[in-house]
Amino acid sequence: MMTKTKIRSADIRQFALMTIIVVILAMLSYYVVNYPQDKIVERFISYERILRATKEHIYIVAISSALSILTAVPLGILITRTNFKKFANKVLGVVNIGQTIPSLAIVALFVGVFGIGAKTAILALWIYSLLPILRNTMVGILNLDESVLEAARGMGMTPFRILKKIELPLAMPIIVAGIRTAITINIGTAVLAAFVGGGGLGDLIISGNNINRWQIRVLGASFPALLAIFVDTMFAFIEEKTAI
DSSP states (O other): HHHHHHHHHHHHHHHHHHHHHHHHHHHHHHHHHHHOOHHHHHHHOHHHHHHHHHHHHHHHHHHHHHHHHHHHHHHHHHHTSSGGGHHHHHHHHHHHHHHHHHHHHHHHHHHHOSSSSSHHHHHHHHTTTHHHHHHHHHHHTTOHHHHHHHHHHHTOOOOHHHIIIIIIIHHHHHHHHHHHHHHHHHHHGGGGGGGGTTTTTTTHHHHHTTOOOOHHHHHHHHHHHHHHHHHHHHHHHHHHHOOO
16 A cells, blocks of 8 residues: 555656646747847747747657667677577667767767758667667566576477566566656767757757857756756656556
8 A cells, every 4th residue: 555655656746747747848939939138039949940849859869769769779689699698798788989079079970961950860860879779678677587487498488478578578577767858868979960950959959059048048048957857857757667
C-alpha cells in the first residue's frame, strides 16, 4: 500500500513539473509578444513565429532521435548475440567517435556533404545520439542474470522467444534511460541547426544576438532548456513504469 502511495506521489510531482514548464513557456511567450521592449521586437516576434520555430525544433529532434533508436537498439541487440559479441568493443569504439567530436564540428562536417538545411542537422544529431542508446541496450542485455536465461533455455525456449519475453522486458528500463539521455542531449544540440539553415529555436537566439534584443535571446534560450527538462521528466516517468 505504501509503495502504491509513493508511486502515485511521484507521478503527481512529475505531472506537476511538466505542467509548470508548459505554463512558464506560455507565460514567457505571452510576455514577449504582448510587452516587447521596443518596436523591433514587436515586429519580429509573434505567436506564429514562436510556434513555427518550436515545431521545427521538435521535428528535427523527433526525426534524429527516431533514427538513433531504430539504428542503435537493433545494433545493440545484434552485438549481444553470441556470434557477434567479439565485435562489441569495436562497434562501441566507432560510435564513440561521433560522441567525442564537438557537436558543432559534426554539423559543419555534414554541411560539406549534404549542404545546408534540416536534413544536415538531422543526420548530424543522429550520429551524435547513437552512443547512449547503443551502450545502454548492450549493458541492459549483457548484465542480465545468467541463471534466468539458463532456466529459459532449459524450458526449451528459442533464442528469439528468450529475447522477446525475457531479455528485452528486463533490459527495457536501462534502454529507456539511454533513449532519455539521447533525446535530452538532442533537444539542446538541435539549436545548432539554425547555423546550417535548419531552423528551430536556434533561429531566435541568432536573431536576438544579431539585433541585440535580450527578450528574443531569452526566449530562444529558455525554450530548448525547458523542453529538455519537460522531456527528461516525461521519460523519467516512463522509465519508472517500465521498471515496475
